[in-house]
Amino acid sequence: MQLFAFGINHQTAPLDVREQVSFPEEAMEGALRDFVGQRPVREAAIVSTCNRTEIYCNTEKPDEATRWLADFHHLQARELEPYLYKLPREKAVKHAFRVASGLDSMVLGEPQILGQLKSAVRFAEHAGTLGMLLHKLFQRTFFVAKEVRSSTEIGASSVSMAAAATRLAERIFGDIGEQRVLFIGAGEMIELCASHFAARHPNRITVANRTTERAQSLAHRYNAQTITLNELPEQLALHDIVVTCTASTLPILGKGMVERAIKARKHRPIFMVDLAVPRDVEPEVAELDDVFLYSVDDLGDIIKEGLDSRQGAVAQAEAIIDSNVINFMHWLESRELVPTIRALRDQAERYRRHELERARKLLARGEDPQKILESLSNGLTNKFLHLPSYALNHAVAEERDDLVDLINRLYHLHRPE
Incomplete structure (x- = not known):
């Protein structure tokens, strides 16, 4: 068994590269079957978030596996190569443990990544690409993450993306109690943002989503209005703060639409946070006057606040992880001896x-x-x-x-x- 992990993340690749190799949820199972079906790969799981796209697999030919990522997204391998990390065996194990424990995140100690890893496992199970090796790896990964979070203060004082977006809005507007907030999307990240903004009691909250059912469920919790994505061109100008995070593969808010909204607002500023990968807002929107546009990569400085209070827990977490890496590698090496032991017994x-x-x-x-x-x-x-x-x-x-x-x-x- 040859465990291998590879991918890109916020530390190795800028946003415009990451968004080119992201996997929307509806494409995940098909991508997994394609990967396992066309390459010398026995098992595979894909983790795709706003900050990372990485693949865990069981393969004897890692170089062929890494080429698939570029091929699937119609890119030249040389375009992706400078940003890729490639992690064989124990390096892959340690990376998985660190990711799940929040040590490899833009937000140190953030808990959302654990749910995203569990989603990756579910997709692999449904696609039939999760075998014994990856099943054991991820079960151990979840165990390690739980141990790190229960035994250390790694999540203490964590500043989430949602909290960072709220702080940015307050820096621009001061008290946001008079502002009107528009959320585009209704997924987990938007739910987190909605809870933070709603705690500041803005003047009005609106939720725009492709399907109204999910938007209504979110709107009901925060006494918000709902609109469809088709209504955005008319409704955008009515809002001072826009937070968007959808699974769309194409931008939802183009430069022209935002420019018209600014004119209708008589150049009153509009604050926009785009947490989607690929991006929901065309990058050219940042060129417009009276628009404050931030992407996931722009939130770094605020997210670093509170970091010092958690650094003491990092050493503890790393020690827990190192110990569990050793235990997992002992198990893996023992499994690699099984064919020889079986042949000897036969x-x-x-x-x-x-x-x-x-x-x-x-x-x-x-x-x-x-x-x-x-x-x-x-x-x-x-x-x-x-x-x-x-x-x-x-x-x-x-x-x-x-x-x-x-x-x-x-x-x-x-x-x-």
Whole structure:
């Protein structure tokens, strides 16, 4: 079994690269089947978030696996290569543990990534690409994440993306109690943002979503209005704060639409946070006067606040992770010995059956049972010792001492002084 992980994240690739290799939820299972079906890959799971796209797999040919990511997204491999990290075996294990524990996130200790990893496992299960190795890896990953969070203060004082967006809005508007807030999308990230903004009691909250049912469920909790995405061109100008995070593969808010909204607002400023990957807002919108546009990568400075109070927990978390990496690698190495152990046992079973059949025939002929037992034991002994004895007798000089030491270890022998 060859465990291998590869991908890009917010530390290795800018947003305009990350959005090119993201996987929308509706494409995930098809992508997994394509990956396993066309490459020398036995198992696979894909983690795709606003900050990372990475693939965990069981493959003997990692180089062919990494090429698939570029091929699937119609990119040249050389375009992606500078941003890729490639993690074999224990490096992949440690990376998975660190990601789940919030140590590899833009927001140190943030808990959302754990749910995203669990979603990746569900997609792999439904696609039929989650085998024994990855199942064991992710079960251990979730266990480690729970241990880190319960044994350390890694999540204390964590500033989430949602909290950072709220703080930015307050820096621009001061008290946002008079502002009108528009949320585009109704997923987990928008729900988190809605809870933070609603706590500031804005003048009005509106939720826009492709399907009204999900938008209405969110709106009901925060006494908000709902609109459809088709109503955005007319409704955008009525809002001072816009937070968007959808799974759309194309921008929802173009420069022209926002420009018209600014004119209708008579150049009153509008604050926009785009938490989607790929982006929901065309990057050119940032060029407009009176528009304050922030992407996920723009929230770094605010997110770093409170970091010092959590750094002491990082060393504890890393120690927990290192210990569990060692335990997992012991399990993995033991699994890699299974074919050899099975072959050894199969050979011993063939010897046993052969000698047993021979003894039964002798018994059937009425021969002395005592002599048959003696012959049976001698036959088994000779068969078991023939190959190691042959190897010792035919060993060349440079390997003889190593072979003798190995046989002494295997059979618990002691060399004569």
